[in-house]
Amino acid sequence: MDLSSLPGQGGQAMANSLLPRLHGKRVTLRRPIVSDIEDRLASGRHAEIIRMYGGDSRNLESYTREDATAWYQAFLTQPLAWVIEHEGKCVGNARLTVTEADKRARYAIGIFDTSKLGQGLGTEATRLILDYAFKNLGLHRVDLRVLEYNTRAIACYEKCGFVKEGLEREGALVEGKWETDVMMSILEQEYSSLRRSGWEHG
């Protein structure tokens, strides 16, 4: 695939309607549809999740229909942003932000339905996206940053082949405390090696 053809990646603008559907055993990754606004609204805003992004989980405001609509609209401007569908509902989202010149991408994922955390859905979604990133987009590297205390996310990423490559010490002030970010990445040759050893992507 020619990366320059992706919207927001230096190429011509196009809707994310061209985003491929990625199918796993329990999740389907797809472009958002209007009814996802209802699922996003029903999931609401939770302190546990806000804190994992480094937000302030104290005095949370309720999640409104306007918030859910803004979430949906922001999606449409992102070329490689998928919603995570599980059992017919949108339970989360994930995206790649590609730097074409270096054939690399930054990865981000979030499950916002708290009843679905820790059930393997994040691992399955991440593996599907890595497969697409390396095999279809021809990327060399996918990386991410995650707060050190987000041990569930780190466990998920490690199961998908990401390795810790560095720390950004006390770079985030979360609820009045300095916190550290972990930088993680996976390279194409590492991904291929995992696939050769029988690693499943979905």
Ligand SMILES: CC(C)(COP(=O)(O)OP(=O)(O)OC[C@H]1O[C@@H](n2cnc3c(N)ncnc32)[C@H](O)[C@@H]1OP(=O)(O)O)[C@@H](O)C(=O)NCCC(=O)NCCS
């Ligand atoms: C990060 C995230 C996408 C991972 O998806 P998930 O479906 O919850 O994770 P998975 O179940 O696939 O994998 C998590 C692993 O960590 C383990 N785990 C669960 N809770 C844990 C905890 N508190 N500490 C350490 N490991 C934990 C699970 O047992 C599982 O490993 P296993 O399959 O070997 O048992 C999801 O938790 C999430 O969206 N969290 C909130 C937002 C967030 O943190 N986003 C990432 C910001 S960088």
